[in-house]
Amino acid sequence: MPFERVRVIGLLDAFQAAERAGADAMERWVAACRDPRLRGGLRVIQARDRRHAVLVEARLRALGGQPSARPSRELAALCEVVADPGISDRSKLAALLARSPAPGSAPLREFVERVEGDAETRALLETIDDEERASLAWLHRMRDTLEREDA
């Protein structure tokens, strides 16, 4: 298998593992969340992350790979916070957004730019990035709303 393809498969594998872990954690957050506004948006984000994992896994299999990656220790720790029903929504939002890029930026841009010579994978990730950007903007707005209400 060409080196470039192996590299892309590795990137996709890491991404699908991260999206799956994120979706699992979000699902537990949704189940514990008592704020209907937050729950409504989190449901969309969780469902999208889950589909991203499925799409990216399908792509890596189409390229001849097998999914085997695990989320990084840092991400796993963040997912534990997000999934914990004993931690407040505000704290979860703060933890999540502290690790995320600024609103308006493209969270996956750097990742997309590392995919060379594979237009299908690149477009797939660019389109997923549009959703990640929308999710991030919504989470920022929701954090600001909750902070205003608690002030």
Added chain:
Amino acid sequence: MHPRQRERMVRFLDDLRAAEAAAAEVLVAWIAVCPLDGLRGGLRAIAEREAVHADLLAERLRELDVPATAAVAEPVQRAALARFGSAAVSDEEKLGLLLARYPDDGAATHPILEILAEFEHDLETRELLRLIAEGEGATLAWFRAYHAGL
């Protein structure tokens, strides 16, 4: 809430669910015949986006104890599948058809954003719809950018 208002809201949710499910089906048909790698990659993600919207709306309707009954008219869906699933119709023509239906990115999001105020007593659905609207805007923006680059 006035029963008529509730009726209008749930009908909107059901109609949107049906439209999103139908769109996902048409996009899958397009993917099957699309020869352009870049377009195919985007279509895959967008088809999933539409399917996710349909699933989320169906789930919400179930929670609201409302049966999902709406459907896109069969002749309309059949014609769309025939056109977008045809290898004889160019991708540029398909993109042109799609974009002609939505002259700007707001054309798909306005109907959703306009009804949000009616969901003041159902904030969960309101935020769900808000993110769905943003997804629709992103879909059109991506199609427009791809079309412009052809």
